[in-house]
Amino acid sequence: MGAWLSYGLGSENENLPAFVVLTSRGGGNSQGLYAHLWSAGFLDSAHQGVLLRGGKDPVLYLNDPKGMEQADRRRFLDNLAELNHQTYDELGDPEILSRIKQYEMAYRMQTSVPEVMDINGEPDHILKMYGPDVVTPGSFAANCLLARKLAEKGVRFIQLYHQGWDQHSNLVDEMGMQAKQVDQPSAALILDLKQRGLLDDTLVVWGGEFGRTNYCQGPLDAKLYGRDHHPRSFSVWMAGGGIKPGFEYGETDEFGYNIVKDPVHIHDFHATILNQLGLDHTKMTFKHQGRRYRLTDVSGEVVKGILA
Amino acid sequence: MLQFLGRLHILVLHLPIGFLILAFLMELATRRSALALRPAVGFSLFWGMVSAVAAAAFGYLLSLDGGYDEELLSWHKWLGFATAGLSVALYIFYKKNAASSLFLSFFTATVLVLAATGHFGGSLTHGSDYLFSDEKSDATAAVPIANLDSALVFEQVVLPVLKAKCGNCHNPAKRKGGLVVLTKEDLLKGGKNGPAVVPGKPDSSLLLKAIHLPLEEKKHMPPKGKPQLSDTEKQLLDWWLKAGAPFDKTVAAAAMPAALRSALQAATVAAAPSLLDGLKLDPVSEGKLKSLRSEGIQVFPMAAGSPFLQALFSGKKDLTAGQLNKLKPIANNIVQINLANSNVDDAMLAIVKEMPHLNRLHLEQTGITDKGLANLADLQYLEYLNLYQTKVTDAGFAQLQSLPKLRSLYLWQTGVTTDGVAKFVSQKPDIFIDNGIKNDSMFGEVALKAPMIKASKELFNDTVHVTLESGFAKANIHYTTDGKEPDSTSAVYKEPLVLSASGR
Structure with missing residues (x-):
């Protein structure tokens, strides 16, 4: 989605990527996160997400090595670009041009990224709002604060991954811990965007890729039980960005097993998000292997019922 | 059978239009340049005549079915008969004296009658406002x-x-x-x-x-x-x-x-109608936008194919009045401008006076003062104004009185007072003002993690450098080197320590 938006909307800030990824580790049983989750797929690789890490060194290998000065780096890049251009003239592979662009972006990011990732300039009352973890680099709270800063700087799409939701067992403790880690920061992000007047044109989406069963998995123990994957029905929430606030859309049966009213398919969901960003999901296409592809493939309807 | 022939009218009617106009063009070409097309004029004219008569006859049969607007039908019918009659006369004229100038005049008249017939026919099928209505989906x-x-x-x-x-x-x-x-x-x-x-x-x-x-x-x-x-x-x-x-x-x-x-x-009951929905503006060409973008002026359509434009200057600290003036030729189409966190000042803000349809204005984190707000006085479409972290005060409300559509106003971290906000809201009841969170006592304190102690080596002979690191630069680190539990009265860490002896 971020890559498609980078493709469809371009970047608003030439010093920062259009699609930024921040990850945090929860208290639950962490599963791996792989860079292909925010890769550009078959889109131009210039649109892939850039992972920023908390702490001193937000992008690995971005800083100049010891003994190399900014001017050296500049000359090095200029010469490299010349070589790359020669190869491009020879082979005509557009990936080479993307690569030149990436090097240039990395060069500009050397100064822009540390600046935006530094939360020391934030006043105390803002820090307090995001909760106790906010000063711990790499926490969900810190990432929420950074997300706000990145949004202010014009980054189009900021994706926060928080790991540790896969409670096949030991659900009670772990889920409590996970929820505590995300609850206050999520609310603070909305509040903070709102008081800055940014919530009108920023869409906050909070969700996962599937839900959990309504029945138990593993031993039926008051504390240690778990729940399995349940893709039939689950919820997400959205805030700002022209979405109607304070109501629910769609309904499941009384067991939460299946949908009985107003189902929203992932394509509908994508179509709606694109719509709110000024893009017609039926018109934004990318030609790949002889066919024009859409983010929503061949289906998807804008969910009018949730628009403000 | 008659009904079937009548419906053939839709097919046949296009033939005389083509044949007669082709004959007319060939006649013109024969007269203007030395192209000797006159024999072909006769051929084309003949088939034009035949198809015109057929179209008129079939048309008459179709009209017997009824269901058409009487007045339009009557015009179309009689003009159609006239076209058929005129084309027969024209063919006879051609046989007698095709070279005369009277023939050309007669031909011109026939083509005009043909055009009028076609127009009324089109109005019959597509509705009389089809040609000139703005929107097909009306x-x-x-x-x-x-x-x-x-x-x-x-x-x-x-x-x-x-x-x-x-x-x-x-x-x-x-x-x-x-x-x-x-x-x-x-x-x-x-x-x-x-x-x-x-x-x-x-x-x-x-x-x-x-x-x-x-x-x-x-x-x-x-x-x-x-x-x-x-x-x-x-x-x-x-x-x-x-x-x-x-x-x-x-x-x-x-x-x-x-x-x-x-x-x-x-x-x-779809989206509440936006103020801009009823507004029709001539779109600015993509080429024009591209050339502006190549000069560093970030202007984009609000949505794919929309005539409304947004201009983005947020974060630009080297903005000049000259750059903003480049927006003048497209100012009529700009509905959103983002000047947040830029060096825009009261004088440069005069550019928004040129933008009658401005709907959303971002001025947060700039040096704008109450004086600068005077530039906004005539913005009849302004619904959203963001002034957070600017120098505006209660006096600025006077400048915003005249904005009829203003709905959202952001004033956090400005000089306005709660009383000033309350007074303005009482004057403009349907406005939403976000003045920010004034009371942060509902939030707990942040919790720092234990700092990291880094030494260049674990075991040392004479001395060792030790650094204490916290993820948060504003935190004070207190320490002791005598093995006691540090508290707020202990020494504050300022620079790397040099230890010469082990503690316990």
């Missing part, structure tokens, strides 16, 4: 409903459906089958097979019969290939007729079933 554009309960059942809910799905053929100009569906009287009167709507008797209402027939059925309406009624629309018409086809009641008074109501709610 008929289908449903009036947005603000509140479904107080909407009139017929006028605001049923009629838009009929208009969109049936009105293209059953309108006063076309009257297919003698039926018009756009008013109460016409529906009750119906067409040649009887009334379309019989209040309270859904079973004998032809309207319902036609829409519920299987799609393959000849009498199914709308005909195969035309936009069909959705399920919700069918349910609506069923309910409406069952309820006695109320024409003047509101939705609430007519007791619409809840399921249908919520389906309609989703379909008709």
Whole structure:
């Protein structure tokens, strides 16, 4: 989605990527996160997400090595670009041009990224709002604060991954811990965007890729039980960005097993998000292997019922 | 048989247009340049004449079917006969003296009559406003409903459906089958097979019969290939007729079933109409935008294909009045401008005076003062104004009084007071002001993690450098080197320590 938006909307800030990824580790049983989750797929690789890490060194290998000065780096890049251009003239592979662009972006990011990732300039009352973890680099709270800063700087799409939701067992403790880690920061992000007047044109989406069963998995123990994957029905929430606030859309049966009213398919969901960003999901296409592809493939309807 | 021949009119009518105009062009070419096309003129003219007579005859047969606007039909019919007659006369003239200038005048007149015939014919099939109406979808554009309960059942809910799905053929100009569906009287009167709507008797209402027939059925309406009624629309018409086809009641008074109501709610009560919806602006060419972008002026359409533009300058600290002035030629189309966190000042802000349709203005984190707000006085379309972290004060409210549409105002971290906000809200009750969170006592304190102790080596001979690191630069680190638990009275860490002896 971020890559498609980078493709469809371009970047608003030439010093920062259009699609930024921040990850945090929860208290639950962490599963791996792989860079292909925010890769550009078959889109131009210039649109892939850039992972920023908390702490001193937000992008690995971005800083100049010891003994190399900014001017050296500049000359090095200029010469490299010349070589790359020669190869491009020879082979005509557009990936080479993307690569030149990436090097240039990395060069500009050397100064822009540390600046935006530094939360020391934030006043105390803002820090307090995001909760106790906010000063711990790499926490969900810190990432929420950074997300706000990145949004202010014009980054189009900021994706926060928080790991540790896969409670096949030991659900009670772990889920409590996970929820505590995300609850206050999520609310603070909305509040903070709102008081800055940014919530009108920023869409906050909070969700996962599937839900959990309504029945138990593993031993039926008051504390240690778990729940399995349940893709039939689950919820997400959205805030700002022209979405109607304070109501629910769609309904499941009384067991939460299946949908009985107003189902929203992932394509509908994508179509709606694109719509709110000024893009017609039926018109934004990318030609790949002889066919024009859409983010929503061949289906998807804008969910009018949730628009403000 | 006669009906079949009549319908051939639609096919044949295009032939005389082509033949006669081709003959006319060849005649002109023969006279202007030395192209010797005159024999071909005769050939083309002959077939033009034959097809014109045929078209007129078939047209007459078609008109016997009825169902057309009388006045338009009469014009089309007599002009069509005239075209046929004129083309016969023209062919005879050609045989006698094709070179005379009178022949050319006569030919010109025939072509003009032909054009007029075509125009009226087009008006008959596509409606008389087809050629000059701005929007093709005019008929289908449903009036947005603000509140479904107080909407009139017929006028605001049923009629838009009929208009969109049936009105293209059953309108006063076309009257297919003698039926018009756009008013109460016409529906009750119906067409040649009887009334379309019989209040309270859904079973004998032809309207319902036609829409519920299987799609393959000849009498199914709308005909195969035309936009069909959705399920919700069918349910609506069923309910409406069952309820006695109320024409003047509101939705609430007519007791619409809840399921249908919520389906309609989703379909008709779409997004609240935006202020800009009714605004029609000439789009700025993409080339113009591209050339501006190449000069570093970030202007984009609000959405794909939209004539409305947004200009982005947020974060630019080297903005000049000259750069902003480059927006002047497209200022009429700019509805959103983002100057947040830029070096824009009161004087540079004068550019917004050129933007009559400005709807959203971002000025947060800039040096704008109350004085600069005077530039906004004439913005009739301004709905959103972000002034957080600027130097505006209560005095600035006076400058915002004249903005008729202002709805959202962001004033966190400015010089305005709670009293000032309250006073302004009392004057403009439908405004939303976000003044930020004034009281942060509902939030707990942040919790620092234990700092990291880093030494260059674990074991040392003489001395070792030790650094203490916290992820948060503003945190104070207190330490002891004597093995006691540090507290707030202990030494504060400022620089790397040099240890010369081990603790415990």
